[in-house]
Structure formats: structure tokens, C-alpha cells
Amino acid sequence: MPRSHIDHLAVTCPTLEIGASYLLESLGVNPQVGGEHEKMGTHNLLLRLGSSTYLEVIAKNPNAPPPNPARWFSPDRLNKDAVPFLATWVVRTDDIQLSTESCSETLGSVEPMSRGDLDWLITVPNDGELIMGGVVPALIQWQSTVHPAERMENHGLSLLELKLHHPDPNRVSAMLESIGFEGPVSVVDSTGQPYLQAVIETPSGVETLGANQ
Template identity: 45%
Template sequence: MLQTSIDHLVITAASLADGVEYVRRALGVTLETGGEHPRMGTHNCLLKLGDEIFLEVIAVNPDAPRPVRPRWFQLDELAADCPPQLATWLARTGDIHAAIAASPVDAGVIEPMTRGRLNWLISIAADGKLPLHGIAPSFIEWQAATHPARKLQDLGCSLIRLEAFHAEAEQVDRMLACVGFQGAFSATAIAASEQPYLVAHIQTPAGLRQLGGPAAYAAK
């Protein structure tokens, strides 16, 4: 039976330093260095949010050659003065081919990716666009016995719930139902004139904090 769950949240930023500072101010913790993605020309930093959930800050790697295809997470569209934002999330599955086939929302095509010794399969649109403006997830299937979040330092942060706001919220609900999603996620309908956005509620050593929200998207 097909099952999916929240794997990780994605903060996009014009630079990795900007993204890390945004999270530090919001959550009061400093992320650890992740690594580089050779196929995409990007690099990241990470924060553990659970045994198999983490937060990723990702940005264009200025020292890497430009890839021959559009970068993922719409990073090619970020202006130099664009503030960091909670752009999207990834749903983990043990069968990414089945998840893609079952989803009524186009999540892209399956691509193999690497970061250091890590290998995984991920769904990415050919043009780098995000499913339903990032409110619907892309899919990921790790090719490792141990989830990478288990190897991250525990700074006392955990994801409590993820909320999505989109004019077509019912599409997200239908997609998740079709791929057997289970997790603390809700989608709420907003006016078609409003910009969609995500809000992550995260427990930290300093109390409950939030990432995302409409202000970040409006500033884009």
C-alpha cells in the first residue's frame, strides 16, 4: 500500500548565509553544513526536526558551474534581494514511481540526485517550477538504509505541524489522499487574489516558533 509522509521543509534563499541567518533569527538555532548538489549547482545547510524530518536551507552555489537545466525549487528566479522563504516541502515515499503515477497533481519527473555519499530519487519539473506554487509537495525516495536526519545534530527542534494556504487547497488534499499521506499537515483555501504560502510550527528550546507566512511571499 502506497504511503507518504513529510520528509523535509525547504527554505530557498539568494545566498546560503542569508537563509541560515533567517532561520537563526526565527528559531534561535544555527544550522549545520550539508553539502553540494553537483547536478543542480546548489548547496545547503540542515536542521534536524525529528528522527526522519529535517529543514533544508538551499541556495545557488556561486562556486559551482551553472547546470545545463533549470535548477530545482525555482532558484534561478530568485533576485539577489529576495528574502529567504519557506518555499515548499518534500513528501517521502518508498515507491516514488507509484507516487508519481497516483498523484493527480503533476509533481514532475523522477531524477537521480547526490550530495556527497547520499543518493536519492526526487520529482522535479523540467522547468524547475514547484507543484501548486510549492504548496503541494514534490516526492523523494532515499536510497539509504538510514534516513539522513538521524545523522544530524539534535538541537531540540521538532516540527509540530505544517499549514498550507492556497486558492485550490482541495487539490492538495486530493493529491495527498491519493498517495496515502499521513502527517501533521492541513491545507486551507484562500482567495484567488491572495498569494499562496506555507507556515511551519516548530518547537524550539525557546518555545514554539514559526517559519513562513504571507509576509515572506508578499516580499518576493
């Protein structure tokens, strides 16, 4: 049975400038510059949430050509004035092939990716859409021994809990069990569209990112 843990959260936004303002208002800190994902036509900002956990603000890179067939994390669905949102999450595993095969949901193909001097394998849906509204994570396997969060600025933030809201909680729970997930995640039975909420400890108190915050 594979084991897996929270790696990072993905906030999708129209531009990185809008995403940075969103995090400053929501958490009281500015994210640091990340880099470009040439294969996906996106770029990002980063915010450390622990020694092996972080938050990623991701947007279309206006200077990069669009990928074929689609960008990950659905930034193309946002208009230029859209509000950033907690789109999905990414789960770390030591055996991405086994975890992908074991998962009760279809995650897409395992793709090699890079940003700067970082290399990793990650599952990417062929259509770029969020799986089950984002409550089903992508799987990632880093190709280095040092986690990227260890190199990020420490603003004293930590992820306390991730809440997965979905009208079919049993299906979500079965997915988590199928990948041997361990971590501070709760599944919430809710009506309407699925959404995520991240409860984050900040120097000024506990804040929540996500719908209905």
C-alpha cells in the same frame, strides 16, 4: 495505494549566509553545513526537526555551473537581497514510481541525485518551478536504510504542523489523498498566492516559519 510522510522542508534563499541568519533569527539556532548538489548547481544547510524530518536551506552554488534546464526550488528567481522563504516541502515514499503515477498533480520526472555519500530518487519539474506555489511537494525515495536526519545535530527542534494555504483547498486535499499522505499537515482555504507555514517547537517556544508569520 502508496503511503507517504513528511521528509523535509525547503527554504530557498539568495545565499547560504542569508539563509543561516534567517534561521538564527527565526528559530534561535544555526543550521549545520550540508553539501553540494552537483547536478542542480545548488548547495545547502541542514537543521534537524526529528529523527526522520529536517529543514533544508538551499541556494545557488556560485562555484557551480547552472544546470540544464533549470535549478530545483526556484532560487534563480531571487535577487541578491531577497528574504528567504519556505518554498516547498518533500514527501518520503517507499515506491516513488508508483506514488508519482498515482499523484493527481504532475510532479515532473524521477531523477537520481546525490550529495556526499547520500543517494536518492526525487521528482523534479522540468522547468524547476514550484508546483501550485509550493504546496504540492516533491517526492523522494532514499537509497539507504539510515535517514540523513539521524546524523544531524539535535537542537531540540520538532515540526508540529505544516499548513498549506491555497485558494483551491479541495484540489490540494485530493493531491494528498492520491499519494496516501499521512502526517501533521493541514490545508487552509486562503485567497491570494499560495504559501506554506511550518509550526516548529524550539527550546524557547513555538515559532512559525512562512508567509504572514
